Amino acid sequence: MDATRSANPNTQKTLILYWSATGNTEKVARAIERGAREAGANPVLLKVSEAMDVDLHAYDLVFLGSPSYSYMPPEPVLRFVKDRQEFHKRRGDIKVRAPRLPGKRAVVFVTYSGPHTGIDEAIPVGKYIGQLFAHIGYEVVDEWYVVGEFHGNLLHSTEGPLGDIRGRPNAEELANIERQTFSLVSAGHG
């Protein structure tokens, strides 16, 4: 498949992966799914636990989402990233200088509550996950950091540096994710 062809949303294969314990990251994943469909893609949406054997290279546009747990991805996401790293390493896909593969794009999305230091608790998660894609030839075209209520922790949902974050991500934020996804998938028209 050449780059032009793989960039057509009708043929571009789109994968949305996520892990979510209290639903925030799943809401973002579903907004991405809606945006991708509106742009003409036929995305596959999976939890990382359902995708432990996935060959990422079978997809042209991959979204991978995670919450922040102690400013890192939670254990299931870490395991997924490490397993895929090992898989691609064994297959010889990880090359010095990480050359880009034409038409391969990735977006990392992170939900976080930032109760202590705000977005700085989410950025390491996005950078860590992004490195998997960069190492296997994807261009990481975006990192989306989305504030999410800290379910079950009123103090962290109301008194942190981000203020009262109950109910987030809200409808407007999710609509914005949907729009951004639409643009990104549409930009793949070539």
Ligand SMILES: Cc1cc2nc3c(=O)[nH]c(=O)nc-3n(C[C@H](O)[C@H](O)[C@H](O)COP(=O)(O)O)c2cc1C
């Ligand atoms: C065990 C645990 C640890 C967390 N640690 C952090 C943290 O270090 N920084 C942060 O910003 N949010 C932290 N959070 C909040 C979550 O990242 C945030 O609420 C996220 O949106 C949850 O995603 P989910 O609903 O998809 O599971 C933590 C949540 C839990 C349950």
